[in-house]
Amino acid sequence: MSDGLNDARAMRVAEIMTDFRNLQHYLVQLRAAPTAEEYYLEGYSLLRQCTTDAQAILQAPFGGSSGSGSGDPEQEKHQLRTIITDAAVRRFQCQRAYLLANAGLRWMNSRNSVLRGQKPNAGHLGALQQADATLRNASFLPSITDAYVESTLRSQDAAQGKWLNEDPSLAQIQHILMSRR
Template sequence: MLLANAVLFTVNDARAIRITEIMADFRSLQHYLNQLRTNPTAEEYYLEGYSLLRQCSDEAQTILQTPFAGSSGAPGGDLEAEKAQLQMIIVDAAVRRFQCQRAYLRAHAGLRWMNSRNSILRGQKPHAGHFEALQAADNTLRSELLAISDLHVENTLRNQDAAQGKWLAEDPSLAHIQQNLMRR
């Protein structure tokens, strides 16, 4: 029994470290999303890219305001209770990070659109001569957004984590993340 408790303690430590890693990624993504600032003119305010950037910023705030989905009771030295609580926290943190990563990827596409638009206009008001180039920028944005599927978001996170040698044994699957998102 003592050996089993020692193994659980080691795994619980790994779980706690994993939570720290996920939350550090989450915090970085939140910081980036909270720094999004654009100054569209009144005519540009409702354009697709600017609306997308506002939406991504709003999503980041909503994620922060969503309460923790697990129990808040302290395990009180019970290793199995601690294990269950850490697993719930891993899932909650992974879901939040997934949401932020998706918003980050979408915001990044919006910023590319904005930069493309600014490059096309070069400080001028849009006119008929800009139409094709602006339409191409809009189409590129739409294509990029279509490519940001849940699977793509998960792959970017898993590949990044795997490349850094992180412990992923108890990270939730994409299906589990999607189920949690549906319940929120």
């Protein structure tokens, strides 16, 4: 027996996919032009990894079966739930990459403000080490946990009054991601 929520489910798919598209759009626009000497620095490596992750998320196959539009409300319910789960997992992955990319961009901006177009020299060493330490330890990277990523998404959705009843839990998302490895 249909529960009458398929329209809400379809709307939720559209909302999640819009968020996913916006995150992907941001991630593909990341541009950093390190010199050969800077290429392997942690912040630039992080930015490259975020871009690579975004591309991999797009290339991953759909996590469910594609059903035919038979018009059966129960089949539609199952299909929409599957799509919500797959889309939510992808959005979660993109949100994590987005948060990491922001940390990498802050590092890059700190580095650029220290160097001001000059080549690194001994006079810059302390400030550059501080920027590296901020990226690595004291600041943002350690706080980007799965729980934090999920919390940012759920808080944003709740603040916008979105229907979250069938969004997957963090444990479900983690289980799906582990099974894909």
